[in-house]
Amino acid sequence: MTAESSSSTSARSQTVIPIVALDVPDRMGAEAVVHQLGDACGFYKVGLELFAAEGPAIVAWLRAQGKEVFVDLKLHDIPNTVRGAARSVARHGASLLTIHASGGAEMIAAAVAGAQEGAPDGRCGILGVTVLTSTDSHGLAAAWGRTAPVDVQEEVLRLAGTVAEQGGAGIVCSGHEAAAVRSAHGDRLGLLIPGIRLPGGDAHDQRRVMTPAAAAEAGARWLILGRAVTGAADPVSAMGQVHASLR
Numbered sequence: 001m002t003a004e005s006s007s008s009t010s011a012r013s014q015t016v017i018p019i020v021a022l023d024v025p026d027r028m029g030a031e032a033v034v035h036q037l038g039d040a041c042g043f044y045k046v047g048l049e050l051f052a053a054e055g056p057a058i059v060a061w062l063r064a065q066g067k068e069v070f071v072d073l074k075l076h077d078i079p080n081t082v083r084g085a086a087r088s089v090a091r092h093g094a095s096l097l098t099i100h101a102s103g104g105a106e107m108i109a110a111a112v113a114g115a116q117e118g119a120p121d122g123r124c125g126i127l128g129v130t131v132l133t134s135t136d137s138h139g140l141a142a143a144w145g146r147t148a149p150v151d152v153q154e155e156v157l158r159l160a161g162t163v164a165e166q167g168g169a170g171i172v173c174s175g176h177e178a179a180a181v182r183s184a185h186g187d188r189l190g191l192l193i194p195g196i197r198l199p200g201g202d203a204h205d206q207r208r209v210m211t212p213a214a215a216a217e218a219g220a221r222w223l224i225l226g227r228a229v230t231g232a233a234d235p236v237s238a239m240g241q242v243h244a245s246l247r
């Protein structure tokens with residue numbers, strides 16, 4: 001799918017928040033991005049690479065800069081372990097934390113309970129990752145050992161239903177499924193959309209990509225900007241393009 005293809009259903013009734021992914025090896029790399037973007041970005045994603053290198057201290061540093069933090073650890077373990085991890089991440093001041101929705105209802109409920117224990121004011125929302133944007137119907141079929149392609153939207157909707165039932169704040173999906181999830185769940189689930197590319201941008205290892213404007217139109221609440229911004233020749237200008245396209 002191309003970044004230009006868009007949803008036919010307009011669901012744009014909310015402010016869309018861009019989050020820049022700090023997919024860098026260490027704090028020095030993170031500081032460089034945050035200082036370069038300045039006020040152009042108020043919300044950052046700390047993923048596996050940076051969290052594994054720097055731990056919770058990087059979340060504390062971002063909070064001290066006045067930034068909101070999405071901790072993208074995509075937890076998937078037994079309910080008791082996930083509950084403890086979610087509690088710890090929420091205590092560090094994260095606003096959003098991911099778990100794999102395929103971990104099942106009990107695991108999702110445990111994550112929601114852990115986040116609530118760590119941040120009793122309900123500040124840390126649990127997002128269920130549905131089908132990674134780096135895969136498609138063939139990739140999903142291969143992973144499941146099927147010969148026929150699997151319907152990605154059907155799987156996203158199935159997992160979204162479980163996340164909603166267990167009190168998750170939202171899901172992670174591509175822009176291509178966003179309108180269908182909005183139709184099924186309305187504002188009840190916030191949609192966080194990765195795989196965002198500026199028009200004509202390289203998809204890299206992503207399979208289900210979309211432009212910021214199309215994803216916003218399809219119903220995104222949060223957009224993840226990774227290489228489209230941090231890998232651009234001029235990240236400040238790329239971020240400016242994102243803001244302009246969301247206006």
Ligand SMILES: O=c1ccn([C@@H]2O[C@H](COP(=O)(O)O)[C@@H](O)[C@H]2O)c(=O)[nH]1
Nearest residue numbers: 021047131132133194195224225226227
């Ligand atoms: O389905 C998913 C879930 C998470 N991600 C994360 O978003 C960014 C995307 O980076 P790009 O450079 O814009 O491709 C990355 O941190 C992933 O871990 C995702 O891409 N897809």
